[in-house]
Amino acid sequence: MPAIKSIKSRLLLWIGLPFTALACLALLSSYLLLTRQINETFDDMLLNAAQRLERRIYTVDGELRINMHYFSISTLGSRGEGKIFYRMREVGGGMIAGFQGLGDPPVDLSEPIFYDITYAGNELRAVALMFPFNRGRENVNIEVIVAESKEARYTLTNDFMVTLAGLTVVAGILAITIALLAIYHGLAPLNSVSQALRRRSPHDLQPLEDDVPKEVHPLILSINQLMLRIRRSIESTQQLNADVSHQLRTPISEIRALTEISLKTTQEPAIRANLIEIQRISEHASHTVQQLLKYAKTRSELVDETHFEAVDLVALCQDACAQTATSIYQKGQELSFDQPHAIPKVMGDPILLLWLVINLIENASLHAGGAESYQGPIDIALTTQQQQVMLTVSDQGTGVEEAQLGKLTERFFRHNPHAPGSGLGLAIVEQIATAHSALLSFSNRPQGGFAVTVAFPAMQPLALRYE
Incomplete structure (x- = not known):
């Protein structure tokens, strides 16, 4: 080159x-x-x-x-x-x-x-x-x-x-x-344009101001046209995601409904076995479609930071616990949230952050036990450290092999083939963390089990959090 x-x-x-x-x-x-x-x-x-x-x-x-x-x-x-x-x-x-x-x-x-x-x-x-x-x-x-x-x-x-x-x-x-x-x-106008672009968020596609000399105006016009095309492409992708969601969810829901009706009306063992298998496959397909759509929507280039708001992670974790508590308790597991006091808020999309916490809870619920069903506790904790808010979801299960820690966020990678799942949960978590300028890390607990930590930038200095 x-x-x-x-x-x-x-x-x-x-x-x-x-x-x-x-x-x-x-x-x-x-x-x-x-x-x-x-x-x-x-x-x-x-x-x-x-x-x-x-x-x-x-x-x-x-x-x-x-x-x-x-x-x-x-x-x-x-x-x-x-x-x-x-x-x-x-x-x-x-x-x-x-x-x-x-x-x-x-x-x-x-x-x-x-x-x-x-x-x-x-x-x-x-x-x-x-x-x-x-x-x-x-x-x-x-x-x-x-x-x-x-x-x-x-x-x-x-x-x-x-x-x-x-x-x-x-x-x-x-x-x-x-x-x-x-x-x-x-070259001062070009330097100003360069600094303006560097200061921008990767997701800010608003047009640049064209108060520049006439020699630089064609460059500004080209950049603005490129941003317009990118924004339209993103909007088109988002619309496609919504269409796919509607078109796939409806037939899968119909299959599940027909399967349940058929199971109630037939007693033939072979037919019931086939219907149960169809029900399992449709549930897996429904979950996979839902995860794929979440994965597509959480891509960092599609996240608009201009709609971010101050999010209370304490309330958000409570909401996530409420939504997952029923399925957690049905499996014989426990869910605990160490409710802290005076945790600073973070800037973000509350829906995406809720998906992040729910995915972490569901991932621990499905995979903490390894080849067997997990029966232990799932702990959620919020702490502060060095101007950051640390969200940690941990379990007391079998943990993850050190060689596989770097692969956990790869799409469709499943370190526990014995449990159901799409292999997209932690990939979605990573994309949401990236969109929020957060750092995602994995570790095996010394006392046994696995922990996922997401470090968010705090909105205000931690020294002032009690004011």
């Missing part, structure tokens, strides 16, 4: 790459322009220095001399960094002054010529020119070469480029900072 890049990284990439390319192009252009301008300036100064030498030449007894007392050569880059070399000689004659080994110009000197040479291990930029001079009655041509080492040019160019590069880096940092601020404020 390819790495997911954030919008911020994409924007920084598309801002940073062009800026970096432009900065590199600007530095290269600046380097070329500065190099040309500096070379032209140095060359002009070098030519001016060569032309000033003409005023230093004089004749003594027909020989050409140079006034060394007043002679000096200065260029823009002298600054103590460069080296100056010169040579003056009569064309077709001898040396007047300077360095004999300084290289000759590459072409004839009809006009001043600039060229690069190497002398005494130095890279030099030289200018060569020729001018006429009157030596008595004789006209002669004098060749002048002035050369300067290139260190000063390189130093000046480097100084300019270092300064320019530093300014470019500072400008780049400022540009990136401004871009980050602009991206942060530009």
